[in-house]
Amino acid sequence: MTRPHEDSPSPSRSAVTVFAPAKLNLILRVLDRRPDGFHNVWSLMQTVGLEDAVAIRLAPQHTEIRLQCDSHSLSSDQTNLVYRAAAAVLAQLQQKIGLDIQLAKRIPMGAGLGGGSSDAAATILGINRILNVGWSAAKMAEIGQELGSDVPFFFHAPTAVVAGRGEQVRAIxxxxxxxxxxxxxxxxxxxxxxxxxxxxxxxxxxxxxxxxxxxxxxxxxxxxxxxxxxxxxxxxxxxxxxxxxxxxxxxxxxxxxxxxxxxxxxxxxxxxxxxxxxxxxxxxxxxxxxxxxxxxxxxxxxxxxxx
Incomplete structure:
Protein backbone atom coordinates (compact mmCIF):
# COMPACT_ATOMS: atom_id res chain seq x y z
CA MET A 1 0.00 0.00 0.00
CA THR A 2 1.32 3.43 -0.89
CA ARG A 3 1.93 5.63 2.12
CA PRO A 4 0.01 8.95 2.18
CA HIS A 5 3.07 11.12 1.81
CA GLU A 6 4.02 9.34 -1.39
CA ASP A 7 0.73 10.15 -3.12
CA SER A 8 0.89 12.79 -5.83
CA PRO A 9 -0.50 15.98 -4.35
CA SER A 10 -3.63 17.51 -5.83
CA PRO A 11 -3.49 21.29 -5.45
CA SER A 12 -6.60 22.73 -3.81
CA ARG A 13 -5.58 26.38 -4.25
CA SER A 14 -2.75 28.16 -5.99
CA ALA A 15 -1.64 30.49 -3.19
CA VAL A 16 -1.88 31.03 0.56
CA THR A 17 -0.52 33.45 3.10
CA VAL A 18 0.28 32.05 6.54
CA PHE A 19 0.80 34.36 9.49
CA ALA A 20 3.56 33.13 11.80
CA PRO A 21 3.40 34.29 15.45
CA ALA A 22 6.22 34.97 17.88
CA LYS A 23 6.57 32.87 21.02
CA LEU A 24 7.46 33.65 24.61
CA ASN A 25 8.99 31.30 27.16
CA LEU A 26 6.96 31.82 30.32
CA ILE A 27 9.13 29.18 32.01
CA LEU A 28 12.45 27.91 30.61
CA ARG A 29 14.55 25.30 32.36
CA VAL A 30 17.74 23.91 30.82
CA LEU A 31 18.26 20.44 32.24
CA ASP A 32 20.81 17.65 31.72
CA ARG A 33 23.04 17.26 28.70
CA ARG A 34 21.97 14.48 26.35
CA PRO A 35 24.25 11.84 24.79
CA ASP A 36 23.89 13.67 21.46
CA GLY A 37 25.45 16.80 23.01
CA PHE A 38 22.24 18.81 23.21
CA HIS A 39 20.45 19.69 26.42
CA ASN A 40 17.04 18.56 27.55
CA VAL A 41 14.82 21.57 28.15
CA TRP A 42 11.48 22.10 29.85
CA SER A 43 9.44 25.12 28.90
CA LEU A 44 5.98 26.59 29.07
CA MET A 45 5.62 28.40 25.76
CA GLN A 46 3.02 30.91 24.66
CA THR A 47 2.41 32.61 21.32
CA VAL A 48 1.61 36.29 20.99
CA GLY A 49 0.10 38.35 18.20
CA LEU A 50 3.37 39.65 16.74
CA GLU A 51 3.55 37.99 13.34
CA ASP A 52 5.63 37.42 10.23
CA ALA A 53 3.82 36.59 6.99
CA VAL A 54 4.78 33.76 4.62
CA ALA A 55 3.11 34.03 1.20
CA ILE A 56 3.39 30.86 -0.90
CA ARG A 57 2.32 30.53 -4.53
CA LEU A 58 2.47 27.58 -6.89
CA ALA A 59 4.73 28.39 -9.84
CA PRO A 60 4.03 25.96 -12.70
CA GLN A 61 6.49 27.79 -14.95
CA HIS A 62 9.46 26.37 -13.01
CA THR A 63 10.37 23.57 -10.57
CA GLU A 64 12.43 25.53 -8.05
CA ILE A 65 11.92 27.02 -4.61
CA ARG A 66 12.31 30.77 -5.08
CA LEU A 67 12.34 32.77 -1.86
CA GLN A 68 12.26 36.53 -1.42
CA CYS A 69 12.60 38.23 1.95
CA ASP A 70 11.98 41.87 2.80
CA SER A 71 14.84 41.85 5.32
CA HIS A 72 18.29 42.46 3.84
CA SER A 73 19.92 40.86 6.88
CA LEU A 74 18.28 37.50 6.14
CA SER A 75 19.44 35.24 3.33
CA SER A 76 17.04 33.88 0.73
CA ASP A 77 18.98 30.72 -0.08
CA GLN A 78 19.17 27.17 1.27
CA THR A 79 20.35 28.44 4.68
CA ASN A 80 16.99 30.12 5.32
CA LEU A 81 14.60 28.05 7.45
CA VAL A 82 11.69 28.84 5.14
CA TYR A 83 13.59 27.47 2.16
CA ARG A 84 14.66 24.41 4.15
CA ALA A 85 11.10 23.80 5.33
CA ALA A 86 9.77 23.94 1.78
CA ALA A 87 12.50 21.58 0.60
CA ALA A 88 11.74 19.16 3.45
CA VAL A 89 8.04 19.03 2.55
CA LEU A 90 8.73 18.41 -1.13
CA ALA A 91 11.26 15.72 -0.22
CA GLN A 92 8.61 13.98 1.88
CA LEU A 93 6.19 14.17 -1.05
CA GLN A 94 8.89 13.04 -3.47
CA GLN A 95 7.83 15.84 -5.80
CA LYS A 96 9.53 18.64 -7.70
CA ILE A 97 7.11 21.55 -7.61
CA GLY A 98 7.78 25.19 -8.35
CA LEU A 99 7.12 27.49 -5.41
CA ASP A 100 7.44 31.26 -5.15
CA ILE A 101 7.65 32.29 -1.49
CA GLN A 102 7.72 35.78 -0.02
CA LEU A 103 8.67 36.30 3.62
CA ALA A 104 7.65 39.52 5.34
CA LYS A 105 9.53 39.88 8.64
CA ARG A 106 8.20 41.70 11.67
CA ILE A 107 9.56 39.47 14.44
CA PRO A 108 13.12 40.53 15.34
CA MET A 109 15.83 38.01 14.48
CA GLY A 110 18.09 36.41 17.08
CA ALA A 111 15.64 37.65 19.67
CA GLY A 112 14.47 34.56 21.54
CA LEU A 113 11.04 34.88 19.95
CA GLY A 114 11.18 31.86 17.64
CA GLY A 115 10.64 33.85 14.46
CA GLY A 116 12.62 31.55 12.19
CA SER A 117 10.99 28.45 13.67
CA SER A 118 7.53 29.96 13.32
CA ASP A 119 8.26 30.87 9.70
CA ALA A 120 9.33 27.26 9.05
CA ALA A 121 6.14 25.93 10.63
CA ALA A 122 4.08 28.38 8.57
CA THR A 123 5.79 27.14 5.41
CA ILE A 124 5.04 23.50 6.20
CA LEU A 125 1.41 24.32 6.94
CA GLY A 126 1.05 26.53 3.87
CA ILE A 127 2.34 23.94 1.42
CA ASN A 128 0.20 21.32 3.15
CA ARG A 129 -2.85 23.51 2.46
CA ILE A 130 -1.93 24.42 -1.12
CA LEU A 131 -1.29 20.83 -2.13
CA ASN A 132 -4.18 19.41 -0.07
CA VAL A 133 -1.83 16.88 1.52
CA GLY A 134 -3.89 16.45 4.68
CA TRP A 135 -1.05 15.96 7.13
CA SER A 136 -1.90 16.01 10.82
CA ALA A 137 -0.32 18.46 13.24
CA ALA A 138 1.79 15.58 14.56
CA LYS A 139 3.10 14.78 11.07
CA MET A 140 3.95 18.42 10.37
CA ALA A 141 5.65 18.71 13.77
CA GLU A 142 7.73 15.62 12.96
CA ILE A 143 9.03 17.27 9.80
CA GLY A 144 9.59 20.54 11.66
CA GLN A 145 11.64 18.87 14.39
CA GLU A 146 14.41 18.24 11.87
CA LEU A 147 14.59 21.98 11.18
CA GLY A 148 14.67 23.39 14.71
CA SER A 149 13.71 22.49 18.26
CA ASP A 150 11.04 25.21 18.50
CA VAL A 151 9.23 24.33 15.27
CA PRO A 152 6.93 21.56 16.63
CA PHE A 153 5.49 23.89 19.27
CA PHE A 154 3.82 26.11 16.68
CA PHE A 155 1.57 23.25 15.57
CA HIS A 156 0.23 23.00 19.14
CA ALA A 157 -0.05 26.71 19.99
CA PRO A 158 -1.11 28.99 21.59
CA THR A 159 0.14 27.44 24.87
CA ALA A 160 2.06 24.22 25.43
CA VAL A 161 4.54 22.46 27.68
CA VAL A 162 7.62 21.60 25.63
CA ALA A 163 10.26 19.08 26.74
CA GLY A 164 13.19 17.03 25.47
CA ARG A 165 14.77 18.81 22.52
CA GLY A 166 11.41 20.31 21.66
CA GLU A 167 9.87 17.18 20.21
CA GLN A 168 7.71 16.52 23.28
CA VAL A 169 4.84 19.01 23.07
CA ARG A 170 1.59 18.94 24.97
CA ALA A 171 -0.96 21.71 24.60
CA ILE A 172 -2.33 23.22 27.80
Whole structure:
Protein backbone atom coordinates (compact mmCIF):
# COMPACT_ATOMS: atom_id res chain seq x y z
CA MET A 1 0.00 0.00 0.00
CA THR A 2 1.32 3.43 -0.89
CA ARG A 3 1.93 5.63 2.12
CA PRO A 4 0.01 8.95 2.18
CA HIS A 5 3.07 11.12 1.81
CA GLU A 6 4.02 9.34 -1.39
CA ASP A 7 0.73 10.15 -3.12
CA SER A 8 0.89 12.79 -5.83
CA PRO A 9 -0.50 15.98 -4.35
CA SER A 10 -3.63 17.51 -5.83
CA PRO A 11 -3.49 21.29 -5.45
CA SER A 12 -6.60 22.73 -3.81
CA ARG A 13 -5.58 26.38 -4.25
CA SER A 14 -2.75 28.16 -5.99
CA ALA A 15 -1.64 30.49 -3.19
CA VAL A 16 -1.88 31.03 0.56
CA THR A 17 -0.52 33.45 3.10
CA VAL A 18 0.28 32.05 6.54
CA PHE A 19 0.80 34.36 9.49
CA ALA A 20 3.56 33.13 11.80
CA PRO A 21 3.40 34.29 15.45
CA ALA A 22 6.22 34.97 17.88
CA LYS A 23 6.57 32.87 21.02
CA LEU A 24 7.46 33.65 24.61
CA ASN A 25 8.99 31.30 27.16
CA LEU A 26 6.96 31.82 30.32
CA ILE A 27 9.13 29.18 32.01
CA LEU A 28 12.45 27.91 30.61
CA ARG A 29 14.55 25.30 32.36
CA VAL A 30 17.74 23.91 30.82
CA LEU A 31 18.26 20.44 32.24
CA ASP A 32 20.81 17.65 31.72
CA ARG A 33 23.04 17.26 28.70
CA ARG A 34 21.97 14.48 26.35
CA PRO A 35 24.25 11.84 24.79
CA ASP A 36 23.89 13.67 21.46
CA GLY A 37 25.45 16.80 23.01
CA PHE A 38 22.24 18.81 23.21
CA HIS A 39 20.45 19.69 26.42
CA ASN A 40 17.04 18.56 27.55
CA VAL A 41 14.82 21.57 28.15
CA TRP A 42 11.48 22.10 29.85
CA SER A 43 9.44 25.12 28.90
CA LEU A 44 5.98 26.59 29.07
CA MET A 45 5.62 28.40 25.76
CA GLN A 46 3.02 30.91 24.66
CA THR A 47 2.41 32.61 21.32
CA VAL A 48 1.61 36.29 20.99
CA GLY A 49 0.10 38.35 18.20
CA LEU A 50 3.37 39.65 16.74
CA GLU A 51 3.55 37.99 13.34
CA ASP A 52 5.63 37.42 10.23
CA ALA A 53 3.82 36.59 6.99
CA VAL A 54 4.78 33.76 4.62
CA ALA A 55 3.11 34.03 1.20
CA ILE A 56 3.39 30.86 -0.90
CA ARG A 57 2.32 30.53 -4.53
CA LEU A 58 2.47 27.58 -6.89
CA ALA A 59 4.73 28.39 -9.84
CA PRO A 60 4.03 25.96 -12.70
CA GLN A 61 6.49 27.79 -14.95
CA HIS A 62 9.46 26.37 -13.01
CA THR A 63 10.37 23.57 -10.57
CA GLU A 64 12.43 25.53 -8.05
CA ILE A 65 11.92 27.02 -4.61
CA ARG A 66 12.31 30.77 -5.08
CA LEU A 67 12.34 32.77 -1.86
CA GLN A 68 12.26 36.53 -1.42
CA CYS A 69 12.60 38.23 1.95
CA ASP A 70 11.98 41.87 2.80
CA SER A 71 14.84 41.85 5.32
CA HIS A 72 18.29 42.46 3.84
CA SER A 73 19.92 40.86 6.88
CA LEU A 74 18.28 37.50 6.14
CA SER A 75 19.44 35.24 3.33
CA SER A 76 17.04 33.88 0.73
CA ASP A 77 18.98 30.72 -0.08
CA GLN A 78 19.17 27.17 1.27
CA THR A 79 20.35 28.44 4.68
CA ASN A 80 16.99 30.12 5.32
CA LEU A 81 14.60 28.05 7.45
CA VAL A 82 11.69 28.84 5.14
CA TYR A 83 13.59 27.47 2.16
CA ARG A 84 14.66 24.41 4.15
CA ALA A 85 11.10 23.80 5.33
CA ALA A 86 9.77 23.94 1.78
CA ALA A 87 12.50 21.58 0.60
CA ALA A 88 11.74 19.16 3.45
CA VAL A 89 8.04 19.03 2.55
CA LEU A 90 8.73 18.41 -1.13
CA ALA A 91 11.26 15.72 -0.22
CA GLN A 92 8.61 13.98 1.88
CA LEU A 93 6.19 14.17 -1.05
CA GLN A 94 8.89 13.04 -3.47
CA GLN A 95 7.83 15.84 -5.80
CA LYS A 96 9.53 18.64 -7.70
CA ILE A 97 7.11 21.55 -7.61
CA GLY A 98 7.78 25.19 -8.35
CA LEU A 99 7.12 27.49 -5.41
CA ASP A 100 7.44 31.26 -5.15
CA ILE A 101 7.65 32.29 -1.49
CA GLN A 102 7.72 35.78 -0.02
CA LEU A 103 8.67 36.30 3.62
CA ALA A 104 7.65 39.52 5.34
CA LYS A 105 9.53 39.88 8.64
CA ARG A 106 8.20 41.70 11.67
CA ILE A 107 9.56 39.47 14.44
CA PRO A 108 13.12 40.53 15.34
CA MET A 109 15.83 38.01 14.48
CA GLY A 110 18.09 36.41 17.08
CA ALA A 111 15.64 37.65 19.67
CA GLY A 112 14.47 34.56 21.54
CA LEU A 113 11.04 34.88 19.95
CA GLY A 114 11.18 31.86 17.64
CA GLY A 115 10.64 33.85 14.46
CA GLY A 116 12.62 31.55 12.19
CA SER A 117 10.99 28.45 13.67
CA SER A 118 7.53 29.96 13.32
CA ASP A 119 8.26 30.87 9.70
CA ALA A 120 9.33 27.26 9.05
CA ALA A 121 6.14 25.93 10.63
CA ALA A 122 4.08 28.38 8.57
CA THR A 123 5.79 27.14 5.41
CA ILE A 124 5.04 23.50 6.20
CA LEU A 125 1.41 24.32 6.94
CA GLY A 126 1.05 26.53 3.87
CA ILE A 127 2.34 23.94 1.42
CA ASN A 128 0.20 21.32 3.15
CA ARG A 129 -2.85 23.51 2.46
CA ILE A 130 -1.93 24.42 -1.12
CA LEU A 131 -1.29 20.83 -2.13
CA ASN A 132 -4.18 19.41 -0.07
CA VAL A 133 -1.83 16.88 1.52
CA GLY A 134 -3.89 16.45 4.68
CA TRP A 135 -1.05 15.96 7.13
CA SER A 136 -1.90 16.01 10.82
CA ALA A 137 -0.32 18.46 13.24
CA ALA A 138 1.79 15.58 14.56
CA LYS A 139 3.10 14.78 11.07
CA MET A 140 3.95 18.42 10.37
CA ALA A 141 5.65 18.71 13.77
CA GLU A 142 7.73 15.62 12.96
CA ILE A 143 9.03 17.27 9.80
CA GLY A 144 9.59 20.54 11.66
CA GLN A 145 11.64 18.87 14.39
CA GLU A 146 14.41 18.24 11.87
CA LEU A 147 14.59 21.98 11.18
CA GLY A 148 14.67 23.39 14.71
CA SER A 149 13.71 22.49 18.26
CA ASP A 150 11.04 25.21 18.50
CA VAL A 151 9.23 24.33 15.27
CA PRO A 152 6.93 21.56 16.63
CA PHE A 153 5.49 23.89 19.27
CA PHE A 154 3.82 26.11 16.68
CA PHE A 155 1.57 23.25 15.57
CA HIS A 156 0.23 23.00 19.14
CA ALA A 157 -0.05 26.71 19.99
CA PRO A 158 -1.11 28.99 21.59
CA THR A 159 0.14 27.44 24.87
CA ALA A 160 2.06 24.22 25.43
CA VAL A 161 4.54 22.46 27.68
CA VAL A 162 7.62 21.60 25.63
CA ALA A 163 10.26 19.08 26.74
CA GLY A 164 13.19 17.03 25.47
CA ARG A 165 14.77 18.81 22.52
CA GLY A 166 11.41 20.31 21.66
CA GLU A 167 9.87 17.18 20.21
CA GLN A 168 7.71 16.52 23.28
CA VAL A 169 4.84 19.01 23.07
CA ARG A 170 1.59 18.94 24.97
CA ALA A 171 -0.96 21.71 24.60
CA ILE A 172 -2.33 23.22 27.80
CA UNK A 173 -5.13 25.73 28.23
CA UNK A 174 -4.04 29.01 29.83
CA UNK A 175 -7.19 30.76 30.95
CA UNK A 176 -7.71 34.38 29.91
CA UNK A 177 -5.57 36.61 27.74
CA UNK A 178 -2.98 39.11 28.85
CA UNK A 179 -1.02 41.84 27.08
CA UNK A 180 2.69 41.47 26.47
CA UNK A 181 5.22 44.26 26.06
CA UNK A 182 8.24 42.97 24.15
CA UNK A 183 11.43 45.03 24.37
CA UNK A 184 14.26 44.10 22.02
CA UNK A 185 17.64 45.83 22.48
CA UNK A 186 18.53 45.83 18.80
CA UNK A 187 21.27 43.21 19.10
CA UNK A 188 21.03 39.39 19.05
CA UNK A 189 22.17 36.86 21.62
CA UNK A 190 23.60 33.81 19.91
CA UNK A 191 21.97 30.64 21.25
CA UNK A 192 25.11 28.49 21.10
CA UNK A 193 27.03 31.11 23.10
CA UNK A 194 24.26 31.24 25.71
CA UNK A 195 24.37 27.47 26.21
CA UNK A 196 28.16 27.58 26.53
CA UNK A 197 27.97 30.33 29.13
CA UNK A 198 25.31 28.46 31.07
CA UNK A 199 27.41 25.29 31.12
CA UNK A 200 30.51 27.09 32.41
CA UNK A 201 28.87 29.37 34.99
CA UNK A 202 26.35 27.27 36.87
CA UNK A 203 27.18 24.68 39.48
CA UNK A 204 25.22 21.63 38.43
CA UNK A 205 21.64 21.36 37.24
CA UNK A 206 18.72 22.17 39.51
CA UNK A 207 16.09 19.44 39.05
CA UNK A 208 12.70 20.33 37.64
CA UNK A 209 10.45 21.34 40.51
CA UNK A 210 7.52 19.20 41.53
CA UNK A 211 5.14 22.04 40.72
CA UNK A 212 6.42 22.24 37.14
CA UNK A 213 6.17 18.48 36.80
CA UNK A 214 2.60 18.70 38.04
CA UNK A 215 1.86 21.44 35.52
CA UNK A 216 2.95 19.08 32.77
CA UNK A 217 0.16 16.67 33.70
CA UNK A 218 -2.56 19.33 33.88
CA UNK A 219 -4.95 20.14 31.05
CA UNK A 220 -5.21 23.80 32.08
CA UNK A 221 -3.47 26.42 34.18
CA UNK A 222 -3.92 30.03 35.29
CA UNK A 223 -1.82 33.16 35.08
CA UNK A 224 -1.49 33.20 38.87
CA UNK A 225 0.08 29.74 38.76
CA UNK A 226 2.37 30.66 35.87
CA UNK A 227 3.52 33.85 37.61
CA UNK A 228 4.45 31.85 40.71
CA UNK A 229 6.58 29.46 38.63
CA UNK A 230 8.13 31.75 36.03
CA UNK A 231 11.90 31.53 35.52
CA UNK A 232 14.51 31.37 32.78
CA UNK A 233 17.84 29.63 33.38
CA UNK A 234 19.55 31.80 30.75
CA UNK A 235 18.99 35.03 32.66
CA UNK A 236 22.07 34.63 34.88
CA UNK A 237 24.76 34.41 32.18
CA UNK A 238 22.94 36.59 29.64
CA UNK A 239 22.26 39.40 32.12
CA UNK A 240 25.88 39.22 33.30
CA UNK A 241 27.09 39.80 29.75
CA UNK A 242 24.37 42.31 28.85
CA UNK A 243 23.34 44.38 31.91
CA UNK A 244 20.98 46.41 29.73
CA UNK A 245 18.66 43.40 29.54
CA UNK A 246 18.41 43.15 33.31
CA UNK A 247 17.67 46.87 33.43
CA UNK A 248 14.85 46.39 30.92
CA UNK A 249 13.39 43.64 33.09
CA UNK A 250 13.49 45.85 36.17
CA UNK A 251 11.94 48.72 34.22
CA UNK A 252 9.07 46.51 33.06
CA UNK A 253 8.39 45.44 36.64
CA UNK A 254 8.51 49.05 37.81
CA UNK A 255 5.94 49.89 35.12
CA UNK A 256 3.52 47.38 36.59
CA UNK A 257 4.24 44.10 34.79
CA UNK A 258 2.84 41.05 36.56
CA UNK A 259 5.93 39.20 35.42
CA UNK A 260 8.99 40.11 33.36
CA UNK A 261 11.42 37.64 31.85
CA UNK A 262 14.02 37.02 29.20
CA UNK A 263 12.51 35.04 26.32
CA UNK A 264 14.54 32.08 25.12
CA UNK A 265 18.24 32.86 25.30
CA UNK A 266 17.46 36.49 24.47
CA UNK A 267 17.80 39.17 23.61
CA UNK A 268 14.14 40.14 23.97
CA UNK A 269 12.76 40.82 27.44
CA UNK A 270 9.00 40.83 27.89
CA UNK A 271 6.50 41.92 30.51
CA UNK A 272 2.98 40.59 31.01
CA UNK A 273 0.19 43.04 31.84
CA UNK A 274 -3.43 42.40 32.75
CA UNK A 275 -4.84 45.30 30.72
CA UNK A 276 -4.00 46.77 27.32
CA UNK A 277 -3.84 50.30 28.73
CA UNK A 278 -1.16 49.32 31.22
CA UNK A 279 0.83 47.56 28.53
CA UNK A 280 0.75 50.54 26.20
CA UNK A 281 1.72 52.90 29.00
CA UNK A 282 4.70 50.68 29.80
CA UNK A 283 5.69 50.50 26.14
CA UNK A 284 5.61 54.31 25.97
CA UNK A 285 8.19 54.36 28.77
CA UNK A 286 10.73 52.83 26.35
CA UNK A 287 9.81 54.80 23.22
CA UNK A 288 12.34 57.56 23.77
CA UNK A 289 15.25 55.13 23.57
CA UNK A 290 16.05 54.78 19.90
CA UNK A 291 18.17 51.64 20.30
CA UNK A 292 15.18 49.67 21.61
CA UNK A 293 12.41 48.08 19.57
CA UNK A 294 9.17 47.80 21.51
CA UNK A 295 6.05 45.82 20.61
CA UNK A 296 2.69 45.36 22.30
CA UNK A 297 0.86 42.12 21.54
CA UNK A 298 -1.97 40.08 22.98
CA UNK A 299 -1.41 36.56 24.28
CA UNK A 300 -3.59 33.67 23.13
CA UNK A 301 -4.14 35.51 19.85
CA UNK A 302 -1.08 34.20 18.04
CA UNK A 303 -1.54 30.96 16.10
CA UNK A 304 -0.54 29.83 12.64
CA UNK A 305 -3.25 31.44 10.56
CA UNK A 306 -3.93 30.74 6.88
CA UNK A 307 -5.52 33.25 4.52
Missing amino acids: HLADSRWAVLVNPGFPVETKWAYQQLSTTRQGVTPLSGRCAQLESQSRTTWDEVISLTSNDFEGPVFAAHPLLQKIKLDLLSQGAQLALLSGSGATVFGIFREEAGARQAAAFFHGRSELKTFVAKTNSGQLRVE
